[in-house]
Amino acid sequence: MDLEKHAKADPATPAKADLTQHAEPPALRASDADRDRIADILRDALAEGRLDATEHSERIDAVYRAKTAGELEPLVRDLPASGARPRPVAEPRPHEWEETGAPVDAENMIAVFSASTRKGRWRVGRRTNAFSLFGSVEIDLTEALFEQRLTVINATAIFGNVEVRVPENLSLRGSGTGIFGNFEVHTLEADDPEAPVVVVNGYSVFGNIEAKPKRGKLIADLHQRLRKRLES
Numbered sequence: 001m002d003l004e005k006h007a008k009a010d011p012a013t014p015a016k017a018d019l020t021q022h023a024e025p026p027a028l029r030a031s032d033a034d035r036d037r038i039a040d041i042l043r044d045a046l047a048e049g050r051l052d053a054t055e056h057s058e059r060i061d062a063v064y065r066a067k068t069a070g071e072l073e074p075l076v077r078d079l080p081a082s083g084a085r086p087r088p089v090a091e092p093r094p095h096e097w098e099e100t101g102a103p104v105d106a107e108n109m110i111a112v113f114s115a116s117t118r119k120g121r122w123r124v125g126r127r128t129n130a131f132s133l134f135g136s137v138e139i140d141l142t143e144a145l146f147e148q149r150l151t152v153i154n155a156t157a158i159f160g161n162v163e164v165r166v167p168e169n170l171s172l173r174g175s176g177t178g179i180f181g182n183f184e185v186h187t188l189e190a191d192d193p194e195a196p197v198v199v200v201n202g203y204s205v206f207g208n209i210e211a212k213p214k215r216g217k218l219i220a221d222l223h224q225r226l227r228k229r230l231e232s
Contacts, residue, residue, distance in 0.1 A: 027068040034072055036126065038063050041076045043149045046193060050079060057189075061175050064152065064201055111135030111160065121145065128153045132160030132207065139164045142217035146170075146196040153200045157181065157207030164211035169218045170195045174211055176202030186212035 039060060046056040059075050066072050106127040109116045112135055118128075119140030126148055130137045132155075139153065142165055155162040155176070166172050169192065174185030181204035190197075202209040 027070055030066050030069045030072055032127070034069055035063050035066065038072045038076055039150050039152075041079055041081065043197070045076075045079045049193075057173055060150075060173065060197075060199060064175065064199065109137050109139065111137045119143070123147060124151050126151060130155045130162050132157045132162050134158075135160045137162045140214075141166045141198065142214045149194070149196055151196060151198045153198065153211075155200060155202040155204075155209045157202070157204045157209050159205070160207045162202070162204075162207075162209045164198075164200055165214045165217075166198055166211070167217045168213045168215065171197040172200070172211060172213065173197065174200035174202065176200070176204070176209060178204040178209070179206075181205055181207045181209075183209045184211070188213055 042051065042056055042059050042063070045051045051059070062075055063072065066075075106129070107118075107125050109118060109128065109130045111131070112133045115136045115138070116130075116132075117138040117140075119138065119142075121143050123145045124141060124147070128139065128151070130139060130153060137155070137157075137160070139162075141151075153164055155164070166188070168188070169190055170188065171190045172185065172188040174183075174187065176183035176185070183202045183204050185200050185202075198211075200209070200211040
């Protein structure tokens with residue numbers, strides 16, 4: 001009888017093992033590189049007319065709110081993957097490369113009981129992290145050089161201030177929170193589909209984060225003046 005019980009118990013063992021094998025793995029956390037890859041695909045889709053400005057804005061907001069890789073992939077499921085087709089080659093600008101050096105992917109600006117300012121003619125990286133603690137950070141993009149279409153600024157202000165100024169003819173978007181503080185982005189949508197897009201994400205506690213256009217400042221005007229000076 002013992003042998004019969006033992007023989008009957010054996011077939012149940014693989015079934016328990018199968019349940020363990022089919023257990024759901026934990027969700028993979030999304031990295032900055034994952035978000036940038038998805039943002040690049042959305043950027044190309046906007047430029048090709050596959051998405052309109054409103055759809056692009058909604059999906060970009062979702063990209064930078066996503067916590068896991070599983071939340072990112074549905075945002076581009078109906079779009080061609082980046083790199084699946086040839087990309088247009090940008091017109092070379094050798095003088096600008098020589099004068100300003102290699103492009104920057106990320107930059108950190110920190111002001112603790114102090115001030116940090118970035119303005120004038122400078123090359124903007126894909127990502128800028130601004131942190132203000134009882135201090136002030138000023139990011140002026142009105143005369144900056146954009147080597148990529150999408151630029152993300154992550155701002156944190158704790159009893160401090162972060163101000164972002166942009167030209168009037170690019171797209172400006174934002175998403176953030178103010179806790180006993182202020183987070184304000186004056187959104188813009190450029191008429192030119194190839195214009196740069198600046199996304200400001202922010203978190204303010206007893207502080208102020210503000211992003212808005214600077215009147216009379218246009219990217220095209222700056223490029224025309226530089227071209228005339230370099231060719232003379």
